[in-house]
Amino acid sequence: MSTLYDKLWNQHVVFTESDEPDSMAAIYIDRHLVHEVTSPQAFESLKLAGRKPWRLDSILAVADHNVPTTDRSHGIHDPISRLQVATLDQNCDELGITEFKMQDLRQGIVHVIGPEQGATLPGMTVVCGDSHTSTHGAFGCLAIGIGTSEVEHVLATQCLLIKKSKTMRISVEGKLGLGVTAKDMALAIISKIGTAGGTGYAIEFTGSAVRALSMEGRMTLCNMAIEAGARAGMVAVDDTTIDYIKGRPFAPRGNVWDKAVAYWRTLQSDADAIFDQTVILDAAQIKPQVTWGTSPEMVTTIDGVVPDPVLINDEVKRHDMQQALNYMGLRANTPIQQITLDKIFIGSCTNSRIEDLRAAAQIVKGKYIAANIKQALVVPGSGLVKKQAEQEGLDQIFLAAGFEWREPGCSMCLAMNDDRLSVGERCASTSNRNFEGRQGPGGRTHLVSPAMAAAAAIAGHFVDVREIGE
Amino acid sequence: MKKFQTFTGLVVPLDRANVDTDAIIPKQFLKSIKRSGFGPNLFDEWRYLDHGEPDIDLAQRRPNPEFVLNQPRYQGAQILLARANFGCGSSREHAPWSLQDYGFRAIIAPSFADIFFNNCFKIGLLPIILDTTIVDRLFEEVKLTEGYSLTVDLQKQTVTTPKNDEFKFEIDAFRKHCLLNGLDEIGLTLQHAEKIRQFEQKRRNEQPWLFM
Ligand code: SF4
Numbered sequence: 272m273s274t275l276y277d278k279l280w281n282q283h284v285v286f287t288e289s290d291e292p293d294s295m296a297a298i299y300i301d302r303h304l305v306h307e308v309t310s311p312q313a314f315e316s317l318k319l320a321g322r323k324p325w326r327l328d329s330i331l332a333v334a335d336h337n338v339p340t341t342d343r344s345h346g347i348h349d350p351i352s353r354l355q356v357a358t359l360d361q362n363c364d365e366l367g368i369t370e371f372k373m374q375d376l377r378q379g380i381v382h383v384i385g386p387e388q389g390a391t392l393p394g395m396t397v398v399c400g401d402s403h404t405s406t407h408g409a410f411g412c413l414a415i416g417i418g419t420s421e422v423e424h425v426l427a428t429q430c431l432l433i434k435k436s437k438t439m440r441i442s443v444e445g446k447l448g449l450g451v452t453a454k455d456m457a458l459a460i461i462s463k464i465g466t467a468g469g470t471g472y473a474i475e476f477t478g479s480a481v482r483a484l485s486m487e488g489r490m491t492l493c494n495m496a497i498e499a500g501a502r503a504g505m506v507a508v509d510d511t512t513i514d515y516i517k518g519r520p521f522a523p524r525g526n527v528w529d530k531a532v533a534y535w536r537t538l539q540s541d542a543d544a545i546f547d548q549t550v551i552l553d554a555a556q557i558k559p560q561v562t563w564g565t566s567p568e569m570v571t572t573i574d575g576v577v578p579d580p581v582l583i584n585d586e587v588k589r590h591d592m593q594q595a596l597n598y599m600g601l602r603a604n605t606p607i608q609q610i611t612l613d614k615i616f617i618g619s620c621t622n623s624r625i626e627d628l629r630a631a632a633q634i635v636k637g638k639y640i641a642a643n644i645k646q647a648l649v650v651p652g653s654g655l656v657k658k659q660a661e662q663e664g665l666d667q668i669f670l671a672a673g674f675e676w677r678e679p680g681c682s683m684c685l686a687m688n689d690d691r692l693s694v695g696e697r698c699a700s701t702s703n704r705n706f707e708g709r710q711g712p713g714g715r716t717h718l719v720s721p722a723m724a725a726a727a728a729i730a731g732h733f734v735d736v737r738e739i740g741e
Numbered sequence: 742m743k744k745f746q747t748f749t750g751l752v753v754p755l756d757r758a759n760v761d762t763d764a765i766i767p768k769q770f771l772k773s774i775k776r777s778g779f780g781p782n783l784f785d786e787w788r789y790l791d792h793g794e795p796d797i798d799l800a801q802r803r804p805n806p807e808f809v810l811n812q813p814r815y816q817g818a819q820i821l822l823a824r825a826n827f828g829c830g831s832s833r834e835h836a837p838w839s840l841q842d843y844g845f846r847a848i849i850a851p852s853f854a855d856i857f858f859n860n861c862f863k864i865g866l867l868p869i870i871l872d873t874t875i876v877d878r879l880f881e882e883v884k885l886t887e888g889y890s891l892t893v894d895l896q897k898q899t900v901t902t903p904k905n906d907e908f909k910f911e912i913d914a915f916r917k918h919c920l921l922n923g924l925d926e927i928g929l930t931l932q933h934a935e936k937i938r939q940f941e942q943k944r945r946n947e948q949p950w951l952f953m
Contacts, residue, residue: 285940286933288915295915297930299940301951309833311774320927326941328952337772351772351795358774395951402832402856416856418834419776420863420926428930430937433859434913466759467826470855500829502855523950531950566759566829587758587824594757687768706763706830712792 274438274544275507276473278537279413283396285430297430298413301395305332305368305422306381307359308687309400313423314362324366325429331390332363332370335380336687340650340677343373352688379653379679382406382620386490387653389519393508393535398425403620403703405496408505409489410512411538413473415502436502437471437547440540442478445554450736452630453488454622454701454720456480456552457495458560458570464550466568469501472548475540476506480554486515487626494621498567498703508538561607561733562705562718564595569705571607573723573735579603598707599715600695608733610717614698615640615647615674615728616710617721619684622701623652625659627721632665634725634739640673641731647674648690650682674728686711699727742865744923748846749892750819753809754883760823761830762857766839769794779835780842784810814887822879823850827868828857837861847893849900851876862916865923867893869900869910895921 273281283298310332317324324330337352347353356373363370371378377388382403385391391407397414398404400422407414417431425431441460461468474496476489484492489506496504506512513532516522523531540546558572569592571578580596580603583589596603601610617623617631628651640647649669651657657679660666666676683690684702692698692714701724702709705716719727722736770782772795785793788810790803804811810818821840827850828836837860840848847867861868871879882902883889892901895917900908919926930937945952 286936291914293913295913297933297937299937299944301944308771312776312834315774315776322927325937349772355772355774392950394948400832402830404832416832418832418837418856418860418863420834420860424927424930427927428934428937429941430930432926432930466829467852467854470826470852500826500854521953523953527950531948534948566761587756590756591758685763685768687772704761704763704830706761708767708786709763712767712786 272541272543272545274540274546275411275475275505275538276413276436276438279394279396280435282394283413293434295432295434297432298396300398300425300429300431301329302385302390302397303330303425304381304385304397304399304404305330306336306399306401307334307355308336309419310362310422311355311358313400313419313426316423317426322427324368324426327367329429330368331385332359332368333378333381333384334359334373336681336685338373338680339688340680340682340690343678376654376658379656380620380623380681382494383623383652383656386410386486387519387655389516389522392516392522393512393538398431402497403494405502405504406490406494406620408493408496408503409486411505411508411535413503413505416497436473439469439472439474439501439548439550440546441474441476441550441552443476443480443552443554444478445480446483447480447554447557448737450722451557451559452720452722453484453491455557455560457492458562458567458718459552459557461495461499461567462560462570463552464499466498466566467500469496469499472501473503473505474499474501476504481506482509485626486511487624490624491621495703507540508535559720559723559736561723563599563601563607564592565598565705565707566595567703567705567718569595570718573607573733575607577601577603577605577607608735610697611643611732612699612727613643613645613696614692615644615724616683616698616700616702617724618648618650618652618682619702620652621703622721623650623656625656627701628656628660628665631721631725632668634722634736635672635674635729636668638672638729640728643731644728647728648677648683649674650677651679653679683710685709699724699733742923742925745865745867745895745920747892747894747896748819749890750846751815751817752820752822752883752889752891753815753818754822754880755809756824756880758824759826759829762828762833762836763830765828765836766833767793771833771835776838777842779839780844783839783843784808817844819844819846820891820893821845821848822876822883823848825851825873827853829854832856834860834863837864837866841866849876849879862920863926865920867895867920869893871900871908871910875908
C-alpha cells in the first residue's frame with residue numbers, strides 16, 4: 272500500500288537523524304544537474320573547505336540562464352554574465368565534471384537536456400539548484416529543487432538532508448478537449464489548489480488524462496508542480512516513459528536495459544496506496560487558461576473576464592488582487608480576449624520542447640503576426656530541439672510568420688540575458704512565472720500554452736484556440 | 742555558520758502575501774558569483790524608484806519613501822514580519838542571503854514556501870511559523886507601536902512581545918541543534934561517510950545503470 276513517492280523515498284534513505292517518524296533523513300542522490308547561477312558559491316565553499324565532489328559521474332552541468340540567444344560566436348557581451356558562465360566552465364574543467372558548453376549542440380535549458388540525454392531515469396533521485404527540477408518527476412523519479420548550500424552538500428556527500436513530504440494525488444480523469452494542453456491542465460490545477468496548495472507535499476499526477484499525455488506534456492505538468500507550492504511532482508512509469516528513454520545517450524543498453532525496464536515498471540503507486548490528500552479534476556471541463564495577475568494562481572479561462580476585487584471578502588486577498596491589477600495595468604471585468612499584447616515568448620523549461628514548437632507552428636503556419644506585436648520570440652529548449660525543429664521546417668514557418676528564431680536558453684523566461692520586456696510591455700508567455708518584473712522590470716506577463724501564445728501573436732490579442740479551425 | 746543566540750530585535754511589517762523570490766532579490770543580482778553583498782538590493786524593485794543593476798553606485802539610487810523598509814522608524818530592523826507563503830518561487834539562496842545581509846536574523850510568517858524555508862536554516866536565518874491569528878495581531882501591534890521589538894529564544898522556541906506575551910513555535914530537533922551550535926551540516930554528514938559508501942556500493946550492484 273505504498274505510494275510511488277514512498278517507494279522512491281525508501282529506496283534512497285541512507286540514514287536518519289533520529290528515530291522519530293518525521294526526522295530529517297539523508298537521501299542518496301543519483302543525478303545532480305548543475306547550472307551557472309546557483310553553483311559558483313557552492314564550488315567556492317567546497318574548495319575553501321578542502322573538499323572534492325563525492326561522485327563526478329553523477330553530475331551534468333550546463334549554462335542556460337545567462338547565455339545569449341542570438342549569435343554566440345563572439346561569446347557573451349555582458350561582462351557579469353560572461354564571468355558567471357566562465358566560472359562554471361572553469362569549475363567543471365578543474366574538477367572533471369561533464370559540461371555541455373555554450374557552443375555544444377547539446378547545450379540547452381537544464382530541465383530540457385537532462386531528459387533529452389537520458390540523464391534523467393525512472394527511480395532516480397534528481398537534484399538541481401533550481402526550483403523547476405520538479406520537471407524530471409515526469410519520469411517516475413524523485414526530483415527536487417535545492418538551494419546553493421544544498422548543492423554544496425550534495426557535491427560533498429552525494430546526499431541531501433531532507434524531511435519526508437506528505438503525499439498528494441492529483442487525478443485528472445477523462446479527455447482534454449481539442450486545443451487544450453498539459454499547460455492548461457497545470458494552470459487549472461493551480462487555479463484550484465492555489466500557489467501554496469502543494470506546500471509540504473509531493474504531488475503524484477494520475478488519471479487517464481495524465482496517462483494520455485506525451486512525455487513532453489508530463490514534463491510541462493511536473494514543471495508547474497512547484498508553482499503549486501510542491502517541491503516535487505511525479506508521474507508513474509508506463510510505456511510512454513520507457514519508449515521515450517530508449518536509445519538516449521545516457522540510457523542503459525542491452526541486458527542492463529532489460530533489467531532496468533523490469534525495475535522501472537514497478538514504479539507505480541499501489542492500488543490501495545493512501546495519500547494524505549486527493550484532488551480530482553475532470554479533463555473535459557478544462558478550458559484554455561490565461562493568467563491575469565502576478566502569481567500563477569491569478570488565472571482564468573479564455574472565455575472569462577479579469578476578476579473584480581470588490582467581490583473578494585478576504586482583506587489581504589483583495590489588497591493583493593488590487594495591487595496585481597495595478598501592476599498589470601488591467602481593469603476589473605475586462606474580457607480576457609480584449610487584452611492586447613506587445614510581445615510573444617515561446618520557450619522556457621515549461622514549453623520549449625519539440626511538441627510545443629510543433630503546436631505553435633501549426634497555428635501560425637501561413638499567417639503573419641499582428642501589427643501591434645513588437646516582437647515574437649521562439650527559443651527552443653536545447654540545441655537538439657532546435658535542430659530537430661529545423662529538420663521539420665518549423666523554423667521556416669515561424670520566420671515566415673514574423674517570429675524570431677533563437678539559440679537555446681532560458682531567455683525571456685527570467686530575462687537574465689538581453690531578452691526582456693520593457694516597462695509596461697505586455698507579453699503572452701509560455702513560461703511558468705508571472706511575478707512582477709520576472710520578464711523584465713515593469714514587464715507584464717500572461718502565462719499561456721504554446722498554441723494560445725501563437726494564436727495571440729496572429730490576432731494581436733488573446734483568442735480561444737478552440738475556435739481556430741484546423 | 743554562526744551560533745544562533747537569543748536576541749531582541751526591531752520588527753518591520755511587510756504586509757503582502759505570496760512575496761516571491763524575484764521580489765526579494767531580482768534576477769539581475771543573481772549574476773554575482775559571491776555569497777555576500779546582496780543586502781542593498783533586497784526588495785530592489787519595491788525599495789527604489791529607479792531601476793537597479795549590479796554595477797550602479799548605490800549613492801545614485803532613489804529610495805522609495807513609501808516602502809516600509811525605507812521608513813525611519815524601521816531602520817535597523819532584525820525581524821521581518823510577513824504574510825502567508827513567503828519566499829515562493831525559485832530556489833535561489835540569494836533570497837535568504839540578501840535578507841541576512843540586510844540584517845535580518847529571523848522572519849515570522851504564517852507559512853513559507855518549502856525551498857526558501859530550507860535554505861534559511863542552511864545559513865542561520867531563522868524562519869518562524871506562527872498562527873495566522875497571532876501574525877495578524879503582531880501586524881496590528883507593530884503598526885501601532887514605534888520601536889516595537891520581539892525577543893526570539895530558539896532554545897525555548899518562543900517569541901515574546903514587549904508586553905511579555907509569549908508564543909511558542911515548532912522547529913525540527915536536528916535543525917535546532919545545528920543552529921544553536923553553529924554546526925556545519927556537511928561535516929556532520931561526512932561522519933556517516935562509511936554508511937554512504939556502503940549504500941552506494943549496494944546500489945551499484947543492484948542498479949548498475951545508475952552508474953554509467
Ligand atoms: S527556463 Fe525559466 S524557469 Fe526554466 S530553468 Fe530557465 S529560468 Fe528557470
